Amino acid sequence: MEYEEQNQNKGGFLKYFIIILVILVALFLSQQAYLQEWGKTVVSNTQQKAGAYLSKGSNWAVDNVLPQVNDKVQSGGEVIQNGVDNSTQNISDAKETITEKISNYFTGIKNSIINPGESQDCQTSVE
Numbered sequence: 001m002e003y004e005e006q007n008q009n010k011g012g013f014l015k016y017f018i019i020i021l022v023i024l025v026a027l028f029l030s031q032q033a034y035l036q037e038w039g040k041t042v043v044s045n046t047q048q049k050a051g052a053y054l055s056k057g058s059n060w061a062v063d064n065v066l067p068q069v070n071d072k073v074q075s076g077g078e079v080i081q082n083g084v085d086n087s088t089q090n091i092s093d094a095k096e097t098i099t100e101k102i103s104n105y106f107t108g109i110k111n112s113i114i115n116p117g118e119s120q121d122c123q124t125s126v127e
């Protein structure tokens with residue numbers, strides 16, 4: 001068992017050593033003057049291919065994704081607007097109810113002060 005673990009560790013070490021070696025060779029070669037023209041050509045070709053690929057991807061996104069997203073955003077906006085309208089109505093109803101209850105309460109207090117002998121009903125319960 002120990003032998004297998006040691007071999008796995010050596011394999012992992014060897015893999016990372018090779019990766020580091022490849023990176024160092026690439027760095028060294030990238031600094032050489034005779035490879036400068038070749039590097040420019042590779043970069044230019046890569047940019048052209050990537051530009052074409054990105055252009056196709058952009059066109060696909062505009063044709064396929066944008067209409068779906070636009071529809072979802074539109075329907076989501078309608079749902080939000082309906083929620084806001086309902087909330088505004090609920091707030092307005094609550095204000096009216098609270099104002100009415102406060103008015104009834106103070107009217108009852110005023111009547112009990114003006115007519116102290118009579119039984120007054122000062123409504124304080126919340127429905």
